[in-house]
Each structure stands twice: as structure tokens, then as C-alpha cells.
Amino acid sequence: MPNLIDKSAQAGDELALWYVPLDELINSFAAGNPKLHDIGGLCESFARHGFRDPMAFDPALNDGAGGIVEGNGRLEALLQLKEQGHAPPRGIKLDGNGDWYVPLLFGVGAGSQAAAEGYLLDHNNSVLAGGTFTALDTSNLYDPDAYRDLLERLAAEDALPLTVDDKDFRLLLEQLGKGGGAGGEGLIDPDEVPDGENVETRCKRGDIWALGSHRVMCGDSTNREDVEQLMCGRKADMVFTDPPYGVSIGDKNAFLNKLQPSERCLENINDDTLPPDKLKPILIAAFRNLKAVSSDKCAYYVTAPLAGKPGMIMMTAMEEVGLQVRHVLFWDKQQPTFSMGQLDYEYRHEPILYTWNKTHKFYGKGEHKTSVWSIPKPRQSKLHPTMKPVELIKNALLNGSKSGDLVADIYLGSGSTLIACQEAGRVCYGMEISEKYCDVILARWEAFTGQVAGRVGTA
Structure with a gap:
């Protein structure tokens, strides 16, 4: 990359803008850059607005080989557009050979690798400055493990970015400690839920x-503002969620307890007592919000009621917002659900509706890769009557996402998706409307990890 280094030296302490061949920048990404990017969103922005924000080059990055200090996501988006055969957006030049030339800023270099990396973080974090965002909020811009590693290295060189002071640094280390991305076994059984x-x-x-790198909001999944606050500008790579079925499970358990006394949960789940005609618009609103904060490559796993009107309502609610159900998977619970003799055949399975947005990738790392997943029910689910086993959710995570991916669950319940993400090394952003269940979610995660959750904001 000597040509780019020479241009930096020529610019010196003044800014200079040159158009350079896009292909010359293929190897100029900032190594170890923890920033997450919405490449699809950037491509759409370029198509509508043109390329109006030049990237910047710093010769100190990449151990003196030089690299992009501003605009790594923009660079990736441009390379993707070119590779896919799109015309260059306005602001990008095209020469007679079909090569793309992009505007690149040179000059005012940082002088050292640490200073350049500190500026890279400050340039990103400053976008959120001036509002009520905390250092924990801005950390959601990054891959948690890579961000923590970079901050630790910069702190060792006394070169923390201006947007992260010593107090912020200590808090971030505590919260990012073993958050999603690390994975591994917990301190207790993953299906163990504290007494509410x-x-x-x-x-x-x-x-x-904030629970490590995970994020939980006590909010309403049908409220767009709540969902957007939960996601903080990020897009979900995968969804696993267990919406209400409208089957009044608490009422059913009360009846069962009269026949056979036990410690079954008698509390109905939010919206679970609604008749189908009133439940459907609630599901439509929630699915529409979920789709709006999901990436083009997002895969969805949605647990659903069995056959009949409740099952059809779940499927049609998804389809009404553009989530055409592509496959139906089946969870074999290995034991039937007691129907008090009302059914000829006792059900021992539940459906999982599977679909995706524009595209998806099937990673296939889970143990179960056929349409039937034979996984026993949790031994105890007194608090949450329809609680899914963590192993079930983890199987979906391993098949439908990769390490570090963001998984959304807007019906978090007792927090099983959160625990599955913790074990599988994914990041969970979850919504739960019940304050009581949110208290349980925090206590469950803290008992499982040995870490402490921290409040980072309120609506």
C-alpha cells in the first residue's frame, strides 16, 4: 500500500481528498476493528442518497501498513455492491475500464497505532454523544469480545479513547466480562429458574x-418505540421467540390442580387469555416490529400452538407482515401433555415455525438437523408454564446463527433464550412486559453466570 502511505505523507497536517481505486483498499480494513455494521442498510443508503461521507486513511494502523480509520463498514458495503454487479452510487467515479474510484481522506494522522485505534473508537462513540447514552449504550455498537480486548490493550498503553474514562472502562469490563460471544457452561443447571x-x-x-453483552427491556413488544429502544439501532441476525398462544394455560393448570394437586403455575401469561380475534392483531403488531429490527439475513424460529384456529392465527399473523412460514419443525417433548381425556391422541409435540427474511444461512451446528427435535421438557417449569428447554433453543441457535450474532426475543418469559445465548456465545436482546418476570430473568442470569446485571436506561 505504498501509494496510500505516500499520499498520507504528502498531505501532512492538512486534510486532502483523493479518489483512489476501490480495489486498492481491499486489504486496508482496520485489523481488530470491533465495530458492527449494517451492510444492507448502508447499501440502501448509498442507493438513495449517494456516497456522501468519504472514508479516511491513517498510516499508523495495521502496525504501520496503514488502514481505514473511518468508514470500514462503508468500504465493505461498496465492495459488496461492486461484487454483486451494481452500478456505482453517486459520488463514486467509474473509469473506462469499469474500475470504481472512491473518495478517501488523507492527512492529520494519529502518529501511533494506539492513537489511531483510540480515534477510531471516538469517531464512532461521538455519534451518540450529547444525548442520554451511557458508555454501556455505546458498547452496543461493537462486538463485545473484540471491544473489550481493544479497550484493555489501549488501557495498558494509557491510550483509552476520550469517550471512555477510567470509570466507564471498569464498568464495561464488568458488564462485557463473559457476555455473549464467550459461551460455555454456567454455574447452575441452565433450566433452573428462581422462585418468582x-x-x-x-x-x-x-x-x-445490560447483562454482560446482552440487553433486556421491561417493555411492550407491540410498541415500536419500545422495540427500537431495546435494539438501540442494531439489527437481529436471528429470532427465537415464544409468543402467547391464547390458551389460558394458568386457568388450565388451576383445573388440573383440582384433579391432581401439584405446584403448577396458576398465573396466566400476558395476552394468553385473549380470544383469537383479539390476539391476532397483537401478534401482527409484535411481528411487524420484530421484522423492522431484523437484518435481511435474519432467520426466525417461532414456537406455535398445535393445530386448529390458534395455530392458524399464529401463521397468518406472521404472513400478514411478510414472514411466510417456509417450514414447520416439531419439538418432540418425549412425554405427552395431559388433556384430561379430552383428546383421542395425547399431544407430545409442539410446532416451531421456521422462516427468514430475504436470505439466510443454515449453519447446521446443532445436534438436531431433521424436522423433529427430540428433547425432553424441563424437569420443572412452575414459574413459566410453557417454558422451553434451553437445549431446544440452543439447537436453533447453533443451526441458525454463528458465534457473536445478535438474537432477538420479544417474548422473553423466564429468560430461556438469554441463557441459551449465554451458553452458545450469542448476544441476546430480549423484551418482557411483566416486571415480575424481568426480575426473574435478572436473577436467573446472575445465578447462572456469577455476574451482576446493571440498569442502563429507562423509557
């Missing part, structure tokens, strides 16, 4: 909590 009556009361409606 004995957990600390902490959560209020509108609260947003």
Missing part, C-alpha cells in the same frame, strides 16, 4: 438492563 416470590424486586416498566 423470592427474587429481588428491581424492574420497572421501561427499564433497560
Whole structure:
């Protein structure tokens, strides 16, 4: 990359803009850059607005070989557009050979690798400065493990970015510690759920909590503003969610307890007592919000009721927002659900509706890769009557996402998707409307990880 280094030296302490061949920048990405990017969104922006924000080059990056200090996502998006055969957006030049030339800023270099990396972080974090965003909020711009590693290295060189002071740094290390991306076994059984009556009361409606790199909001999945606040500008790579079925499971358990006394949960789930005609618009609103914050490559795993009107309502609610169900998977619970003799055949399975947005990638790393997943029910699910086993969710995660991916669940319940993400090394952004269940989610994750959740905002 000597040509680019020479241009930097020529610019010196002044800014200079040159158009350079796009292909010359293929190897100029900033190594170890932790920033996450919405490449699809950038491509759409270029198509509508043109390329109006030049990238910047710093010769100190990549151990003196030089690299992009501003605009790594823009570079990736341009390379993708060119590779896919699109015409260059306005602002990009095209020569007679069909080569793309892109505007690149030179000059005012950082002087050292650490200073350049600190500027890279400040340039990103400053976008959120001036509002009510905390250092934990800005950390959501990054891959948690890569961000933590870079901050630790910069701190060792006394070169933390201006947007992360010593107090922020200590808090970030605590919160990012073993968050999604690391993976591994927990301190307790993953399906163990604290007794809801004995957990600390902490959560209020509108609260947003950081649990390592995960994020949980006590909010309403049908409210677009709540969902957008939860996601903080990020897009989901995968969805696993267990919406209400409209089957009044608490009422059913009350009846069963009369026949055979037990500790079954008697509390109905939010919206689970609604008749089908009233449940459907709620599901449509939630699915529409979920789709709006999901990437073009997002895969969806949605647990659903069995055959009949409730099952059809779930499928049609998804289809109404553009989520055409492509496959139906089946969870074999290895034991039937007691129907009190009302059914000729006792059900021992539940469907999982599977689909995706424009495209997806099937990673196939889960143990179960056929349409039937034979996984036993949790031994105990007193608090959440329809709780899914963590192994079931983890199988979906391993098949439908990769390490570090963002997984959304807007019906988080007792937090099983969160625990599955913790084990599988994914990042979970979850929504739960019940304050009581949110308290349980925090206590469950803290018991599983040995870490402490922290409130990072409130609506």
C-alpha cells in the first residue's frame, strides 16, 4: 500500500481528498476493528442518497501498513455492491475500464497505532454523544469480545479513547466480562429458574438492563418505540421467540390442580387469555416490529400452538407482515401433555415455525438437523408454564446463527433464550412486559453466570 502511505505523507497536517481505486483498499480494513455494521442498510443508503461521507486513511494502523480509520463498514458495503454487479452510487467515479474510484481522506494522522485505534473508537462513540447514552449504550455498537480486548490493550498503553474514562472502562469490563460471544457452561443447571416470590424486586416498566453483552427491556413488544429502544439501532441476525398462544394455560393448570394437586403455575401469561380475534392483531403488531429490527439475513424460529384456529392465527399473523412460514419443525417433548381425556391422541409435540427474511444461512451446528427435535421438557417449569428447554433453543441457535450474532426475543418469559445465548456465545436482546418476570430473568442470569446485571436506561 505504498501509494496510500505516500499520499498520507504528502498531505501532512492538512486534510486532502483523493479518489483512489476501490480495489486498492481491499486489504486496508482496520485489523481488530470491533465495530458492527449494517451492510444492507448502508447499501440502501448509498442507493438513495449517494456516497456522501468519504472514508479516511491513517498510516499508523495495521502496525504501520496503514488502514481505514473511518468508514470500514462503508468500504465493505461498496465492495459488496461492486461484487454483486451494481452500478456505482453517486459520488463514486467509474473509469473506462469499469474500475470504481472512491473518495478517501488523507492527512492529520494519529502518529501511533494506539492513537489511531483510540480515534477510531471516538469517531464512532461521538455519534451518540450529547444525548442520554451511557458508555454501556455505546458498547452496543461493537462486538463485545473484540471491544473489550481493544479497550484493555489501549488501557495498558494509557491510550483509552476520550469517550471512555477510567470509570466507564471498569464498568464495561464488568458488564462485557463473559457476555455473549464467550459461551460455555454456567454455574447452575441452565433450566433452573428462581422462585418468582423470592427474587429481588428491581424492574420497572421501561427499564433497560445490560447483562454482560446482552440487553433486556421491561417493555411492550407491540410498541415500536419500545422495540427500537431495546435494539438501540442494531439489527437481529436471528429470532427465537415464544409468543402467547391464547390458551389460558394458568386457568388450565388451576383445573388440573383440582384433579391432581401439584405446584403448577396458576398465573396466566400476558395476552394468553385473549380470544383469537383479539390476539391476532397483537401478534401482527409484535411481528411487524420484530421484522423492522431484523437484518435481511435474519432467520426466525417461532414456537406455535398445535393445530386448529390458534395455530392458524399464529401463521397468518406472521404472513400478514411478510414472514411466510417456509417450514414447520416439531419439538418432540418425549412425554405427552395431559388433556384430561379430552383428546383421542395425547399431544407430545409442539410446532416451531421456521422462516427468514430475504436470505439466510443454515449453519447446521446443532445436534438436531431433521424436522423433529427430540428433547425432553424441563424437569420443572412452575414459574413459566410453557417454558422451553434451553437445549431446544440452543439447537436453533447453533443451526441458525454463528458465534457473536445478535438474537432477538420479544417474548422473553423466564429468560430461556438469554441463557441459551449465554451458553452458545450469542448476544441476546430480549423484551418482557411483566416486571415480575424481568426480575426473574435478572436473577436467573446472575445465578447462572456469577455476574451482576446493571440498569442502563429507562423509557
